[in-house]
Amino acid sequence: MSAARDKANERIASLRSMLCVGLDSDPSKIPAFFNAMDRPVLEFNRAIIRATRSHAAAYKVNTAFYEARGMSGMRDLEETLLELPPECLSIADAKRADIGNTSRQYARAFFEAWAFDSITVAPYMGFDSLEPFFEYEEKMVFVLCLTSNPGSADFEERLLDDGRTLYRVVLDRVRAWQRKGNAGVVVGATKTGLLQELRQEAPDLFFLIPGVGAQGGSLQEAVGQGADPERRSAMVNVSRSLIFPEGDFRSIAFFEEAVAMEAGRLHDEMREML
Numbered sequence: 001m002s003a004a005r006d007k008a009n010e011r012i013a014s015l016r017s018m019l020c021v022g023l024d025s026d027p028s029k030i031p032a033f034f035n036a037m038d039r040p041v042l043e044f045n046r047a048i049i050r051a052t053r054s055h056a057a058a059y060k061v062n063t064a065f066y067e068a069r070g071m072s073g074m075r076d077l078e079e080t081l082l083e084l085p086p087e088c089l090s091i092a093d094a095k096r097a098d099i100g101n102t103s104r105q106y107a108r109a110f111f112e113a114w115a116f117d118s119i120t121v122a123p124y125m126g127f128d129s130l131e132p133f134f135e136y137e138e139k140m141v142f143v144l145c146l147t148s149n150p151g152s153a154d155f156e157e158r159l160l161d162d163g164r165t166l167y168r169v170v171l172d173r174v175r176a177w178q179r180k181g182n183a184g185v186v187v188g189a190t191k192t193g194l195l196q197e198l199r200q201e202a203p204d205l206f207f208l209i210p211g212v213g214a215q216g217g218s219l220q221e222a223v224g225q226g227a228d229p230e231r232r233s234a235m236v237n238v239s240r241s242l243i244f245p246e247g248d249f250r251s252i253a254f255f256e257e258a259v260a261m262e263a264g265r266l267h268d269e270m271r272e273m274l
Contacts, residue, residue, distance in 0.1 A: 002182035003138040004117040005206055008089040009232045011057045016274040017267045018223055020058035020091070020208070021048065022239025023080065025065050029240075031249045041066075041073070045080045047252050048243050051259035055267040058089035058235045060208075061116075081114055089235065091208070092116040095144065097129040104132040111136045118142060120186060120208070123170050124155075127177060137180045140206060145170050146198065148188025148211030171202055184208055187226070189217025189236065196225035207234040213241030219266065223273045231274050238266060 001009075012018055025041045025048075034040040034047075049059070061080060066073035084090050096106040096119065110119045111133075118140035121130055133141045146156055146167040156167045174183050184206035187195050191211075199207065207226045211217035219236065226234040242262050249255040 004140040016271045020235040020237040024062040024239045042076045051256040052263040055263040060091040062093040092119045097122045107132045142184040145185035148190040189222040210237040
């Protein structure tokens with residue numbers, strides 16, 4: 001297996017947690033007291049990491065929230081990556097893919113320049129657009145398969161001439177493309193009935209499962225249906241409902257306490273199922 005997959009599964013087994021903390025760090029939503037600091041988003045991320053590191057198996061950095069702020073955002077992304085606990089899987093939620101020579105540069109950016117353990121990619125330009133990512137056998141590549149947004153019906157759920165849905169074709173292709181077990185798929189927690197079917201069809205893939213929390217997906221179903229037969233090989237991402245707790249926080253201490261309580265609650269529920 002790839003080194004990234006082994007690290008993820010070791011963390012899941014030792015912690016009995018599949019919690020992936022989504023760092024969708026929107027400056028307009030962070031508590032106001034962070035804005036008095038020199039690097040508000042970076043300090044916010046540091047607080048989230050401190051509050052969740054004993055509960056998290058992975059961290060997913062949504063690159064859009066950093067790219068939107070230009071060079072200052074990219075500096076925050078780079079320094080956030082350095083803050084992540086080394087025992088946790090780091091995921092660049094970048095959804096990249098392009099013609100081969102361009103994808104090769106994307107792969108170099110996220111696997112070498114920033115040294116993420118894994119990345120999310122889009123499959124719809126075909127294998128030559130994803131091969132440069134899969135060539136990094138020690139990393140992991142999460143391919144969009146059946147996402148949690150309503151628009152997934154536009155393409156992913158379309159029936160093809162052979163009677164299969166497009167997302168099932170994607171699932172089959174990803175299984176064939178992987179090297180040393182370095183492939184995963186993104187399947188939304190709001191698709192729980194289908195999540196179970198896809199896991200049965202692909203026991204060898206690693207599942208990244210967004211959609212719990214603000215999007216309404218069930219944590220119990222995501223863990224129960226997304227884990228492989230050994231109760232591993234899945235990460236359940238929680239972003240907004242975890243990193244933006246309700247409350248009028250006036251200090252880092254109170255903010256971190258609220259985040260830690262929610263992370264602990266999620267961890268406790270997962271522990272019972274793992």
